Amino acid sequence: xxxxxxxxxxxxxxxxxxxxxxxxxxxxxxxxxxxxxxxxxxxxxxxxxxxxxxxxxxxxxxxxxxxxxxxxxxxxxxxxxxxxxxxxxxxxxxxxxxxxxxxxxxxxxxx
Amino acid sequence: xxxxxxxxxxxxxxxxxxxxxxxxxxxxxxxxxxxxxxxxxxxxxxxxxxxxxxxxxxxxxxxxxxxxxxxxxxxxxxxxxxxxxxxxxxxxxxxxxxxxxxxxxxxxxxxx
Numbered sequence: 001x002x003x004x005x006x007x008x009x010x011x012x013x014x015x016x017x018x019x020x021x022x023x024x025x026x027x028x029x030x031x032x033x034x035x036x037x038x039x040x041x042x043x044x045x046x047x048x049x050x051x052x053x054x055x056x057x058x059x060x061x062x063x064x065x066x067x068x069x070x071x072x073x074x075x076x077x078x079x080x081x082x083x084x085x086x087x088x089x090x091x092x093x094x095x096x097x098x099x100x101x102x103x104x105x106x107x108x109x110x111x
Numbered sequence: 112x113x114x115x116x117x118x119x120x121x122x123x124x125x126x127x128x129x130x131x132x133x134x135x136x137x138x139x140x141x142x143x144x145x146x147x148x149x150x151x152x153x154x155x156x157x158x159x160x161x162x163x164x165x166x167x168x169x170x171x172x173x174x175x176x177x178x179x180x181x182x183x184x185x186x187x188x189x190x191x192x193x194x195x196x197x198x199x200x201x202x203x204x205x206x207x208x209x210x211x212x213x214x215x216x217x218x219x220x221x222x223x
Contacts, residue, residue: 006154009152033210035213040215042212042214042216043155043202043213048210058210090154091154099147099157099160099211102154104152107152
């Protein structure tokens with residue numbers, strides 16, 4: 001039973017569209033993360049948050065933005081999707097002092 | 112520059128035998144390491160961890176070994192089962208619970 005939820009699971013969208021990938025967790029974790037993964041590649045951190053109203057960019061440059069208005073919710077937005085944004089996006093959360101709990105991911109295809 | 116490396120993209124093992132998955136890292140500040148398992152179309156799930164103060168951690172069929180001088184860790188699965196077939200990611204952090212760095216994964220196939 002997942003405690004961290006990502007929607008949608010799959011999304012195919014046209015170039016130039018604005019999209020928001022949703023991530024919610026019910027564990028009360030302060031720390032949340034967005035990772036991007038291409039097939040056969042490592043997970044790259046693109047955004048993270050250590051609490052409400054706190055967001056930072058990760059190591060991998062990304063044109064996406066995030067917000068953290070509520071502890072349980074950490075949505076990622078692409079204002080204008082491009083084919084280069086095609087990837088899998090994984091959301092994770094943690095309490096700190098241990099590992100992450102990951103969501104099931106969103107596989108995004110921009111055509 | 113990739114700080115965590117898994118140089119074997121794939122591994123096939125017969126059911127009942129040992130699976131050994133390897134991981135190397137470059138950052139000597141890393142002090143906490145995890146292995147995740149990932150099935151297709153799902154997010155990674157935590158498998159086992161090890162802190163740099165230990166050189167071995169066991170959990171059932173899974174054992175992780177850490178060699179700090181070589182900056183190398185390995186995951187041993189014994190006996191391997193077909194349900195173990197998945198992609199295994201190694202991850203490391205220098206700041207426990209905060210940013211983890213992931214390897215590219217090793218796809219394990221356990222042949223019945």
